[in-house]
Amino acid sequence: MIEAKNISKFFGDNRVLKDVSVEFDRGKTNLIIGQSGSGKTVLMKCLVGLFEVDKGQVIFDDRNFSEMSFNKRKIIRKEIGMLFQGGALFDSLTVEENVIFPLSIFTKQTIDEKRERANFCLKRVNLKNVNNLYPSELSGGMKKRVAIARAIAMNPKYLFCDEPNSGLDPITSGVIDDLIKEITEEYQITTIINTHDMNSVIKIGDKIAFIHDGELWWKGTKHEVLKTSNKELNDFIFATELTKKLIPK
Amino acid sequence: MIYHLGKYILLMLQVFRKPEKGKVFRKQLFIEFQNLGVDSIGIVAIISVFMGAVVAIQTAYNIDSPLIPLTMVGFTTRQSIILEFSPTIISLILAGKVGSRIASEIGTMRVTEQIDALEIMGINPANYLILPKITAAMLINPIIIILSMGFGLFGGWLVSIVTNLFTSQTYIEGLQSWFDGYSVFYALIKTVFFAFIITSVSGYQGYDTKGGALEVGRASTKAVVWSSILIILFNLILTQLLLS
Numbered sequence: 104m105i106e107a108k109n110i111s112k113f114f115g116d117n118r119v120l121k122d123v124s125v126e127f128d129r130g131k132t133n134l135i136i137g138q139s140g141s142g143k144t145v146l147m148k149c150l151v152g153l154f155e156v157d158k159g160q161v162i163f164d165d166r167n168f169s170e171m172s173f174n175k176r177k178i179i180r181k182e183i184g185m186l187f188q189g190g191a192l193f194d195s196l197t198v199e200e201n202v203i204f205p206l207s208i209f210t211k212q213t214i215d216e217k218r219e220r221a222n223f224c225l226k227r228v229n230l231k232n233v234n235n236l237y238p239s240e241l242s243g244g245m246k247k248r249v250a251i252a253r254a255i256a257m258n259p260k261y262l263f264c265d266e267p268n269s270g271l272d273p274i275t276s277g278v279i280d281d282l283i284k285e286i287t288e289e290y291q292i293t294t295i296i297n298t299h300d301m302n303s304v305i306k307i308g309d310k311i312a313f314i315h316d317g318e319l320w321w322k323g324t325k326h327e328v329l330k331t332s333n334k335e336l337n338d339f340i341f342a343t344e345l346t347k348k349l350i351p352k
Numbered sequence: 353m354i355y356h357l358g359k360y361i362l363l364m365l366q367v368f369r370k371p372e373k374g375k376v377f378r379k380q381l382f383i384e385f386q387n388l389g390v391d392s393i394g395i396v397a398i399i400s401v402f403m404g405a406v407v408a409i410q411t412a413y414n415i416d417s418p419l420i421p422l423t424m425v426g427f428t429t430r431q432s433i434i435l436e437f438s439p440t441i442i443s444l445i446l447a448g449k450v451g452s453r454i455a456s457e458i459g460t461m462r463v464t465e466q467i468d469a470l471e472i473m474g475i476n477p478a479n480y481l482i483l484p485k486i487t488a489a490m491l492i493n494p495i496i497i498i499l500s501m502g503f504g505l506f507g508g509w510l511v512s513i514v515t516n517l518f519t520s521q522t523y524i525e526g527l528q529s530w531f532d533g534y535s536v537f538y539a540l541i542k543t544v545f546f547a548f549i550i551t552s553v554s555g556y557q558g559y560d561t562k563g564g565a566l567e568v569g570r571a572s573t574k575a576v577v578w579s580s581i582l583i584i585l586f587n588l589i590l591t592q593l594l595l596s
C-alpha cells in the first residue's frame with residue numbers, strides 16, 4: 104500500500120497540489136484521473152520522489168519515503184517500476200539493452216541471467232524478435248510494451264504508469280490496460296495509473312481518485328463513478344458523445 | 353547570469369562524484385571517446401590543412417623585403433598554428449560540433465523523461481551522463497589538437513610543393529628554427545581547459561532544458577554560443593597567465 108498524506112507542491116508561487124491525501128492498494132489498479140493540467144503527473148512524480156513535496160508525506164508500506172536520505176531511498180527505488188508518458192526508453196540502447204539496464208544497475212547478475220530475465224519480460228508483454236531494434240524503430244504501442252517490460256524487470260512491488268494510453272489507438276490502449284491489470288494481479292503489485300481515458304476508468308478502475316485543479320475532488324470505484332452527483336467529476340466523465348450515452352436515466 | 357552561474361556550479365557538484373559503478377563509467381567513457389573524439393578527426397584534419405596552407409601563403413606574400421629570409425615562412429606558420437590556430441580555433445570548431453551534440457543529446461533525454469527514468473533507478477543522472485563526456489574530452493582533445501598541429505604544418509608544406517613561393521627545404525628549415533617546447537605545453541593546457549568549458553557548459557545547457565523540441569534546439573544554440581564566448585575569454589586570461 105502507498106499512502107499520500109496531505110501533499111502540497113508549489114512551483115514558485117503556483118500551488119499545483121493542495122493538501123492531497125489518498126491511499127493506493129496492493130494488487131489493484133489504482134487510477135488517478137483528471138483533466139490535462141490538473142496535476143496528475145506532478146502528483147505521481149511527488150510519490151516517486153522525482154519532485155520533493157513541500158508539505159506532507161509519502162509512505163510505502165509503513166516506510167516514510169519523504170523523510171529518507173537519497174541512499175535510503177534506493178532500497179525503495181529498487182522496488183519501483185515506472186512507465187513514463189512517452190515511454191522514456193533510452194534512445195542509444197536497443198530494446199534488450201533497455202530492459203537489461205535496471206538489472207545492471209541494481210543487481211550483480213551475469214549477462215546471461217540478465218538476458219534471460221529480459222527475454223522473459225519481453226515475452227510477458229507479448230513482444231518477439233525485437234531485441235536488437237532501437238526505440239526509434241518501434242511503433243507507439245511497442246514502445247509502451249518495452250517500457251512496461253523495463254518497468255517490471257526488477258519485479259517491482261510498486262508500478263507507476265503515467266498515461267499509459269496516450270497516443271495509442273483504442274484497441275492498443277485496451278491491450279495495454281489489460282496487460283497492466285494482469286501483471287498487477289499476477290504479481291500483487293501496487294499499481295498507480297494516471298489517465299484521462301474513460302475506457303480505462305470503466306474497465307480497470309479498481310480504485311479511482313479524481314483530481315481537480317490540484318485538489319482531491321472525489322474518491323471511489325468504477326462502479327460508483329458513473330452514479331456520482333459531483334458536478335466537476337460529471338463534467339469530466341460525460342464530456343464525450345460516447346460517454347454521454349452512459350448517463351444513468 | 354548569476355542565477356545560471358549558481359545553477360551551473362550546483363550541477364558540477366553533482367557531476368563530480370565518484371561513479372557508482374566503475375564498469376559502467378568506463379563503458380560510457382569509451383563511447384564518448386568515439387563520439388567526441390574519433391568522429392571529429394575528419395573535420396579537424398580538413399580545416400587544419402587548409403589553414404596551414406593559407407597562413408604559409410600569406411606569410412610568403414607579405415615578405416617583400418630581401419632582408420627577411422624565406423625561412424620565416426616555416427617559422428611563422430609553426431608559431432601561429434601551435435600558439436593560436438590549433439588550440440583556440442579548433443576548440444571553437446569543436447564547441448560547435450561537440451557542444452551542440454552534447455546539449456541536444458542531453459536536452460532530448462530531459463524532455464522525453466529519460467533523465468527521470470535514470471533518476472528513478474537511483475542513478476545520479478548528472479554524474480552518469482556528463483562526467484564521461486567531460487573526462488573523455490579532456491583526455492582526447494589534446495590528441496586531436498596535436499594531430500591538428502601536424503596537419504596544419506603539413507598544409508604549409510604542401511604550398512611549397514604546389515607553388516614556387518618558397519622551397520620545401522626553406523620551409524622545413526624554418527619549422528626547425530627557434531623551437532620552444534613550452535609553446536606546445538601552453539597550447540595543450542589551453543586545450544584541456546577549453547575541453548572542460550565545451551563539455552560542462554553544453555552539458556549544463558542540455559540538462560537545464562525544459563519543454564519540448566523547440567527548447568532542445570535553443571539549448572543547443574546556447575551551448576555553442578556560451579562555450580565560444582567563454583573560450584575566447586579564457587584564451588585571453590590563460591595567455592596572460594601562461595606567457596607573461
Ligand SMILES: Nc1ncnc2c1ncn2[C@@H]1O[C@H](COP(=O)(O)OP(=O)(O)O)[C@@H](O)[C@H]1O
Pocket residue numbers: 114119137138139140141142143144145146
Ligand atoms: N517542472 C515544472 N515547473 C513548473 N510548473 C510545472 C512543472 N511541472 C508541471 N507544472 C505545472 O503543474 C500543473 C500540473 O501539471 P501536470 O501534473 O503535468 O498535469 P497533468 O494532470 O496533465 O499531468 C500545470 O499547470 C503545469 O504547468
Ligand SMILES: [Mg+2]
Pocket residue numbers: 143144145265266
Ligand atoms: Mg501528465
